[in-house]
Amino acid sequence: MGKSTKKRKNNSSQGKSTMILWLSVLVIALGTLIAINFLGNKSAGNVELPDLHGLGISADGETIYAPAHSGLKTFSGGQWTTPDAPENDYMGFSKVDDGFYSSGHPGPDSDLVNPFGVVKAEENGQDLQTLGLSGESDFHLFAAGYASHALYAFNAAPNSQMSEEGLYYSTDDAGTWTKSAMSGLEEAPTSLAVHPSDPAVVAVGTQTGLLYSEDNGDSFTTILDGVGITGVTFTSDGMLLVGTYQNNAELVKVDPANPDSMKTLPIPELTEDAVSYIAESPANPEKIVFGTMKVNMYMTSDGGNEWEQIVNEGQGMTIETVEQ
Secondary structure, three states: OEEEEOOEEOOOOOOOOOHHHHHHHHHHHHHOOOOOOOOOOOOEOOOEOOOOOOOEEOOOOOOEEEEEOOEEEEEEOOEEEOOOOOOOEEEEEEEEOOEEEEEEEOOOOOOOOOOOEEEEEOOOOOOOEEEEOOOOOEOOOEEEOOOOOOEEEEEOOOOOOOOOOEEEEEOOOOOOOEEOOOEOOOOOOOEEEEOOOOOOOEEEEOOOEEEEEOOOOOEOEEEEEOOEEEEEEEOOOOOEEEEEEOOOEEEEEEOOOOHHHOEEEOOOOOOOOOEEEEEEOOOOOOOEEEEEOOOOEEEEOOOOOEEEEEEEOOEEEEEOOOOO
């Protein structure tokens, strides 16, 4: 396990690579399974994340959920733990109020069909239910509304319910799917987020901007232009936390109704790295966690004034105190 870390003050810096380079890395990371053999430890200690497929925080704000190729990992009370659950490869992991939705692949000891299609599970991965498209699809860009449970997925190939590539949504737990018209979305997506309570509202990131829809993805409006989007999530009040990359990696907060009021949050220096996944605590909007392409992870309990590093290039770290 990594050494204890103290709180770090924020620094700003310029990355050494271009936006296109890092966004290309993101697209490759989203589309490629990283085959790394790892023996999970069913207790605290020696927790590693060979990659990162999403982020979430429990309803009480006390536990961070981080899915990886080697299974789900959790962080609580200053340390990392591997839950006593199957080590499935959860792609498109999306935390909701009563558990999580995901796509992906079964672990080595599972008898479930590969790929998952769409599944839902309780907080730590117990009681996994297959909802649909089992054995047909593995959605890497997949998201769910925290309270609404509206599901959105970018489909890369036809299946029994999706006749062609594109953005689809479901409001009945993956029972049926409707294709979005996607007017205004002209580039390949890099990230996807669904409003926590309004099933019709969805945000999509691309290599050149952030787009927003209020009609189930039938039409999109650009709310950030000329900047690469590396990660996006909705906050509990309908704002957007967005990872961007132009000359350097940034984390910004955007009001979709007034994008000109965008606020840049101070974050630790990311050298040749960028924000990939972001989560806000449902219990405390000041508590934010983000992961990066190089599998670093940082947490703040005061809206970004101070950050603590909790993963260092895939190695879980302990901290002396955790502010909830």
